[in-house]
Amino acid sequence: xxxxxxxxxxxxxxxxxxxxxxxxxxxxxxxxxxxxxxxxxxxxxxxxxxxxxxxxxxxxxxxxxxxxxxxxxxxxxxxxxxxxxxxxxxxxxxxxxxxxxxxxxxxxxxxxxxxxxxxxxxxxxxxxxxxxxxxxxxxxxxxxxxxxxxxxxxxxxxxxxxxxxxxxxxxxxxxxxxxxxxxxxxxxxxxxxxxxxxxxxxxxxxxxxxxxxxxxxxxxxxxxxxxxxxxxxxxxxxxxxxxxxxxxxxxxxxxxxxxxxxxxxxxxxxxxxxxxxxxxxxxxxxxxxxxxxxxxxxxxxxxxxxxxxxxxxxxxxxxxxxxxxxxxxxxxxxxxxx
Amino acid sequence: xxxxxxxxxxxxxxxxxxxxxxxxxxxxxxxxxxxxxxxxxxxxxxxxxxxxxxxxxxxxxxxxxxxxxxxxxxxxxxxxxxxxxxxxxxxxxxxxxxxxxxxxxxxxxxxxxxxxxxxxxxxxxxxxxxxxxxxxxxxxxxxxxxxxxxxxxxxxxxxxxxxxxxxxxxxxxxxxxxxxxxxxxxxxxxxxxxxxxxxxxxxxxxxxxxxxxxxxxxxxxxxxxxxxxxxxxxxxxxxxxxxxxxxxxxxxxxxxxxxxxxxxxxxxxxxxxxxxxxxxxxxxxxxxxxxxxxxxxxxxxxxxxxxxxxxxxxxxxxxxxxxxxx
Numbered sequence: 001x002x003x004x005x006x007x008x009x010x011x012x013x014x015x016x017x018x019x020x021x022x023x024x025x026x027x028x029x030x031x032x033x034x035x036x037x038x039x040x041x042x043x044x045x046x047x048x049x050x051x052x053x054x055x056x057x058x059x060x061x062x063x064x065x066x067x068x069x070x071x072x073x074x075x076x077x078x079x080x081x082x083x084x085x086x087x088x089x090x091x092x093x094x095x096x097x098x099x100x101x102x103x104x105x106x107x108x109x110x111x112x113x114x115x116x117x118x119x120x121x122x123x124x125x126x127x128x129x130x131x132x133x134x135x136x137x138x139x140x141x142x143x144x145x146x147x148x149x150x151x152x153x154x155x156x157x158x159x160x161x162x163x164x165x166x167x168x169x170x171x172x173x174x175x176x177x178x179x180x181x182x183x184x185x186x187x188x189x190x191x192x193x194x195x196x197x198x199x200x201x202x203x204x205x206x207x208x209x210x211x212x213x214x215x216x217x218x219x220x221x222x223x224x225x226x227x228x229x230x231x232x233x234x235x236x237x238x239x240x241x242x243x244x245x246x247x248x249x250x251x252x253x254x255x256x257x258x259x260x261x262x263x264x265x266x267x268x269x270x271x272x273x274x275x276x277x278x279x280x281x282x283x284x285x286x287x288x289x290x291x292x293x294x295x296x297x298x299x300x301x302x303x304x305x306x307x308x309x310x311x312x313x314x315x316x317x318x319x320x321x322x323x324x325x326x327x328x329x330x331x332x333x334x335x336x337x338x
Numbered sequence: 339x340x341x342x343x344x345x346x347x348x349x350x351x352x353x354x355x356x357x358x359x360x361x362x363x364x365x366x367x368x369x370x371x372x373x374x375x376x377x378x379x380x381x382x383x384x385x386x387x388x389x390x391x392x393x394x395x396x397x398x399x400x401x402x403x404x405x406x407x408x409x410x411x412x413x414x415x416x417x418x419x420x421x422x423x424x425x426x427x428x429x430x431x432x433x434x435x436x437x438x439x440x441x442x443x444x445x446x447x448x449x450x451x452x453x454x455x456x457x458x459x460x461x462x463x464x465x466x467x468x469x470x471x472x473x474x475x476x477x478x479x480x481x482x483x484x485x486x487x488x489x490x491x492x493x494x495x496x497x498x499x500x501x502x503x504x505x506x507x508x509x510x511x512x513x514x515x516x517x518x519x520x521x522x523x524x525x526x527x528x529x530x531x532x533x534x535x536x537x538x539x540x541x542x543x544x545x546x547x548x549x550x551x552x553x554x555x556x557x558x559x560x561x562x563x564x565x566x567x568x569x570x571x572x573x574x575x576x577x578x579x580x581x582x583x584x585x586x587x588x589x590x591x592x593x594x595x596x597x598x599x600x601x602x603x604x605x606x607x608x609x610x611x612x613x614x615x616x617x618x619x620x621x622x623x624x625x626x627x628x629x630x631x632x633x634x635x636x637x638x639x640x641x642x643x644x645x646x647x648x649x650x651x652x653x654x655x656x657x658x659x660x661x662x663x664x
Binding site for chain 1: 382383497498499500527528529530531532533535536539554556557558559560561580581584594595596598599600601602603604612613614615616617
């Protein structure tokens with residue numbers, strides 16, 4: 001397993017300091033003691049609601065943020081300990097695609113200029129044919145139609161394809177996608193996800209999805225990490241997370257997914273986890289989910305539960321749930337009220 | 339059913355003027371909502387669903403005009419009212435909540451002041467004390483655990499879910515009979531979305547409220563709406579009961595929407611081709627034809643008629659007309 005680790009994150013913490021008045025400073029614990037491993041041609045999804053710290057984690061992975069504690073390793077090296085010159089190869093290999101294709105493309109530049117930028121920054125020669133090839137890899141055909149266009153002439157889906165093409169320009173080994181389809185219509189989402197899946201097959205790429213759209217992550221497969229309030233509370237294969245979740249928060253998230261079939265919806269009703277995610281400034285003691293947890297025990301407010309293994313790939317930061325449910329399949333809906 | 343019609347939008351056409359051009363955002367749309375009914379308008383961005391809601395409340399932007407049609411609410415054509423009379427209708431009979439709850443709250447006023455101001459405006463006889471009492475009642479109604487604390491807060495001190503609850507309370511302050519909910523949960527997290535939907539469902543049965551739900555999310559429709567209108571490029575392309583739409587979708591766009599969701603959730607078994615949203619074609623043809631996987635030559639030449647099928651379903655599609663003729 002560890003033979004082909006591309007990227008690893010070990011016990012990383014990232015805190016932000018916010019001024020509150022003249023004297024007071026508050027600490028926002030955006031990412032708190034998170035570890036993660038991404039292998040070559042892996043797909044890894046990081047799921048969480050707003051404020052869970054998933055976007056900060058994304059920025060840490062690509063080196064846009066420096067961890068306060070812990071280490072990021074790319075092919076064994078910590079990019080922050082490398083010389084500037086050595087670090088360029090890290091930035092070339094690990095790319096990022098942002099959520100909003102309306103904001104991530106410069107409106108005053110043509111597509112040609114947007115796509116040639118990575119080559120210019122890294123001092124790599126390129127021709128129009130290189131750019132056309134990039135466009136055809138993201139299914140924008142015929143490519144020559146697009147080069148002289150401006151972003152506003154393209155639809156949301158086409159813009160996101162341009163953003164993906166740009167991330168592919170320098171032949172990366174990993175791409176971090178921060179909510180790549182959240183701003184798109186459903187039919188367009190299908191197209192963009194299909195594109196990402198086929199790129200992954202063809203290009204030997206590690207893809208790291210950051211998303212709050214849990215219902216749509218299932219067909220992507222790979223590994224899923226669930227984040228809550230700055231911590232990873234459960235991690236496993238897509239099947240383990242979707243079919244045999246253990247953490248009460250994961251169960252609650254899955255329960256909150258609405259049925260699409262109206263008859264099923266009527267039969268099942270709407271389940272919800274009560275309460276809201278606590279502020280990362282002042283997280284609850286012990287397990288951070290305990291104030292909302294339907295199966296919490298008194299000990300949950302005292303000790304921060306360590307993650308332990310259910311199977312080789314499945315880890316859960318909750319001692320109560322496995323004790324309650326054992327390893328048998330259980331009715332996920334039973335712990336939350338309608 | 340027709341007897342207790344609350345809102346009837348008939349043959350509505352709304353145009354926007356932009357850079358010297360006139361663009362039809364909504365063309366010939368008819369929508370009916372009965373009392374205590376939840377009706378959904380579903381469509382992608384730019385389909386005209388929010389324009390209909392804004393036309394009902396007459397809060398369209400400056401460059402928009404209602405070119406044709408009527409909006410009948412309890413036997414009155416709202417389009418004939420003076421601005422002053424319309425102000426009476428807004429908030430009192432028809433309320434609206436939005437995707438971003440903070441946009442319906444005044445950022446410089448405390449929640450308590452906003453609620454009491456609204457209550458006292460709609461009911462000038464109630465004093466401040468009574469208004470505070472009513473405000474507390476309303477926050478209780480939307481399941482806010484500690485109303486007196488929330489009354490003293492400013493909007494920026496509330497989370498998205500909490501702000502949406504307050505916006506709903508504000509909307510309900512004068513007991514309207516119709517609530518227009520424009521993407522009420524799109525900006526909220528999954529667990530909060532479920533909470534707000536449960537709340538809207540509860541309020542509908544408790545207050546006998548009618549709801550016009552505007553959304554792009556099919557699962558929201560399935561969980562809340564009794565009937566649904568599917569919109570594409572300013573037209574209603576299909577209308578049916580929520581069950582009927584799901585079990586027997588007829589318009590190729592509806593089929594595509596359903597397939598897209600199934601595919602995203604990994605439950606799709608069909609090979610129905612899904613095409614990305616593009617600019618719709620001219621109104622002189624079927625506006626969906628550039629994306630349609632099953633089009634016939636007629637679709638390029640003439641706009642399709644709106645036909646009613648034996649099941650009661652209505653569809654704007656040439657393929658459905660042939661099935662009726664057969």
